[in-house]
Amino acid sequence: MMVYRSWRMLSAAVVTILLLLNFGAAQFAPNYTFMHEATEAPRISFFDYIVIGGGTAGIPIATTLSTNYSVLLLERGGSPYNDPNITSVTNIFRYLLDTSPDSPSQQFIVEGVVNSRPRVLGGGTSINGGFYSRGEEQFNMEAKLTDADLIEESYQWIEERLVYELPLDNWQSALKAGLLEAGVTPDNGYTFDHLIGTKVGGSIFDQNGTRHTAANLLQDANPEGLALYLHATVHKVLFKRKGLSKPKAYGVVFEDSLGKKHVAYLKGGAKDEIILAAGALGSPQLLILSGIGSKDQLDALNISVVLEQPYVGQDMADNPQNVLFVPAPIVVQPSVLQVVGITPFGSYIEEVGGFNFIFANLSVYQGFTYEKGGFVFEKINGPLSKGELKIVNRNPADNPSLTFNYFSEPEDLQKCVDGVSTILRTINTEGFSSYKFANMTDQDILDLNMKLPYNLIPHGNTSTSLEQYCKDTVRTIWHYHGGCHIGQVVDDDYKVIGVNSLRVIDGSTLLNSPGTNPQASVLMLGRYMGVTILGQRLAGEKPYTDW
Template sequence: MGLPAMAIVLLMALLQTGTAAAETRAFSKARDAITEPSHAQYEYIVVGGGTAGCAIAATLSEHYKVLLLERGGTPYGNPSIERLEGWADLLRDDPTESSERSPIQAFRSADGVHNRRARVLGGGSAINAGFYNRASDAEVRAAGWKPKSVQEAYEWVEERIASPASLGPWQKALKNGLVQAGVTPDNGLTYEHIQGTKLGHSIFDAQGRRHTAADLLFSANDELLTVLTFASAQRIIFNVSDENKQPRATGVEYTDSRNATHFAYLQDGFQNEVILSAGALGSPQLLLLSGIGSCEHLAEFNITCHVDLSAVGAEMVDNPINAIVLVSPNPLETSLISVAGITHEGVVIEGASGGNWTWQWPGMGQLNIFPPLERSVEMISLVQTNLQNLSSNTKEQIDQSGFILSKVYDPISSGTLRLKSRDVSQNPYVKFNYYTHPRDVETCIRGVKYLHKLLQTPAFQGFRYTTVTPIIALLYPELSSSEGERTDGAYIPDLKNRTETANWCRDTVTTIWHFHGGCVLGKVVDKRYRVFGVRSLRVVDGSTFTKSPGTNPQATVMMLGRYVGVRMLKDRKIAEETVNSRN
């Protein structure tokens, strides 16, 4: 159901925030791609300097000559990236923003949900809310990873970027409230993904400074690693001259910020490889543009098909969330996600607080304003133009609010990714098909039940109005009528009306940026992440996942980069020793 225009304008006041001066750290490993020669050779070429790419590039550079290609710039010196207080600024850009210098590339799925892709060294770890926790033991077993090596890889990452999350009054209330609502046991501070309520870790340190995956590059061998920024990979180059053998990746064609073309080739050597770490959208898109995918689909764009692999772009999944905003009578700290409630029903509850409320931007859909397909760029822009009409007093009142989300942990609904053009800078077509499977809807309804319970707990009474104030009435007119459920500060559908609750799940669905799939393990890549039907090519990133591991996946994506990199070094050493022994 819609809200009056003034209510929409008031909701948008949640965007207001301050910024803090950035703490710039020296970073000498990266240089602009315009400085690179038109042709160069390496032993490994990693495409994508994100959460997995930085980890695997740093690892391989311990012994071999590595090129890391990143289509964006560095995160260093940008206060919106480096400081917790500036985080909301990252997501405030106009959804039509197309500047290649922006660290974020907006995209809207065919479902109508607005989303964000990272375009910066460090990838998603440079633009996310910072929560860090590991995959569960069951997920490690299902992936076929060796637990001891996984443990070592996590520890390598955590030594460099992870810190205990902080607990201010709001986050403490969320933690206590979850336990009181039955999300037990209270597991305290832990890296582990286990049932109950936990205080997690964060890539923001105690001083509120972000540590991205780019920090992992400080562990690299400077003499062997080349990091190029504003280097946009266009396609993988294959040698297909021998018809009796599989195509072999021999290099990457990329362009710099001046649109000059460069070629990075693999040096001669049977162990040298190209590694795609361009993310759940970028990696399948690059495979398709390079001729790996459904031959029928590639023919639509006159792309030569090297390997007919229809699983490329399939099983695209995004974890749906639905959320409420609770306007508080008492001051709240500015906090990002620090606490997680992990239920046995497949629901995860998290929250944030304070004035940095880009989360409530109408295009994201958290405030029940517009169903996904109605979240047009024009509507969002219209709402944003009214922000300046708000009084400072109104902004201050609305900024005093907390945000609570319910996430479907392991959705069954899935979709597809396809090309829209041969221009790699343009987003591909992607549809996630949120809530098309009945079980996902049931999980959302269970999440709504937890939200109801949470708001009734003693821990949250200091953050709820006892009456419907004028501000709340404007924000949530449903609270002043017989519709919906009164929670004195937040609107949640009436659980007695199952149809209404299911529709609320569908209409307010949005993303928490945990999309994955497109190059799924076992269908596009083997257990060593080598692409089927091709030699010297791997995909190592979240596109290989069948589910988003842990509460938040960034820890496991970074771990995967380190894990696969270490394994590649060991395998190469064994292969080289075998060759030498024969000689």
């Protein structure tokens, strides 16, 4: 507990200094006439669609639906614009140190691992590493996306607006050469596709180092059809039950930053809907707060049961990440994620170079500075290890209680071991030799990393085995998913089973985290489902290709 308090105090001090120094440039907000603080919302309003969550899935959904219908988009956080800690690549990851109530990332701890969930317009696209790579074909099948043309068009719609190809620096080129030399082949070059081997992916950072979040997609929204409110915390979805065969969602209650409540209703059309896109934590949490969940949990919190649904909050997962900091004899220029090795055994190897503030509370260790070195890390696919989500109170602003059960399945642990072994082979290659001290052994590097503050798990200072290294240094890669799985909580059209006029479309529905990094797939999912919903509503009027 003392370790965590010290960590928080030091992190807060670092954030304060960084804000005073005002590192990096901000991206000025577009003139979104439809974007307002929730304090300006009417007490009662009416819409064809209500989308809860202005994140990776919610923004493309709302943007697409607004072309033909009135849409309310509710975001619990603020704007990503004019915040250099979000928009400038030179400040990447600084938001993870911010523990203030207005932080764009809301921290929580699971099994000794410090996690963060987005609390900002743009969702995860505002506080991630920026890497853009499509998911594998398996994801399309698991997500029940059957229209190959619409999948491709949805990806292209995103890529034309948000994604950039950046040149590789020397550190990245060395890692790419090392991966190929270590057997992570073939060389797939620059591609968005998920292919076994080594590749270079896209980035939502442009050549000037400016982040382009999902919020930028709102430039395609119909300003007459969209109302967007920031700092709007949704308390629950409202349901009609009397005289109906199934409960029907018809409105939401949300609170502004001054504590005033507002109610937004659907207009009452036969195909009007509320769409939960609040993320892997937010959507199951809101379902439970609205009365859809296990009866025991609802009864314990005195929440009226709308629908007994024991699968809500179940099979939660977070892909574990394990890192090796590699000290270098030369300066490593700061670089974002671009190079990835996709192994056939299910480990994905990526890099970040030269950012000394990733662990700002330990910027120098035994003479090694983070400017002279870089981080190579691996994430396992899946994972098979699962946990659950429960809410601890009726306050929607509070984090739910979570378990992920990192490495509880032996297959997950073996993938990590194989991944770390591949990293060690990679950094010992001729292609990577400029960035590694020749006299440093694998054991030296493992022992050094055992002393770095990767998590809050008590452990020794030396690595006794790769299995133990994986367990002792486990981190999150912020790729949470589950809690509202297809086939359990929602059907193939993402409609909540057992009620009407309510869908969940976001990472909570995913069975596995797609690809190396999920943002491309979730952005595509939002656009795909937005177009699909329009097509279902406008069937016979015009094809989706005209939108």
